[in-house]
Amino acid sequence: MSYDDGATWTPARTSGKSRSWSACYDAPHHGYVSLKAEGWDDAGNRITQEVIRAYGLK
Numbered sequence: 001m002s003y004d005d006g007a008t009w010t011p012a013r014t015s016g017k018s019r020s021w022s023a024c025y026d027a028p029h030h031g032y033v034s035l036k037a038e039g040w041d042d043a044g045n046r047i048t049q050e051v052i053r054a055y056g057l058k
Contacts, residue, residue, distance in 0.1 A: 001025055001033055001035055001036075002033070002034040002036070003028055003032070003033060003034075005032070005034060005052050005053065006034050006050065006052050010025070013025070028057065031057055032053040032055070033054055033056075034052045034053055035054045036048065036051075037049050
């Protein structure tokens with residue numbers, strides 16, 4: 001996740017298994033959270049998705 005519109009990224013602790021997972025992180029009390037996820041398989045296929053300002057914090 002990122003708290004500066006994607007200028008820097010911090011890994012989140014994740015748990016789960018194939019097709020379903022969750023992430024835990026401590027967010028600041030204001031601003032926006034940007035998210036980036038990556039996935040890949042044993043055949044070498046890869047996907048990355050990035051959402052800048054995915055949601056706001058109050």
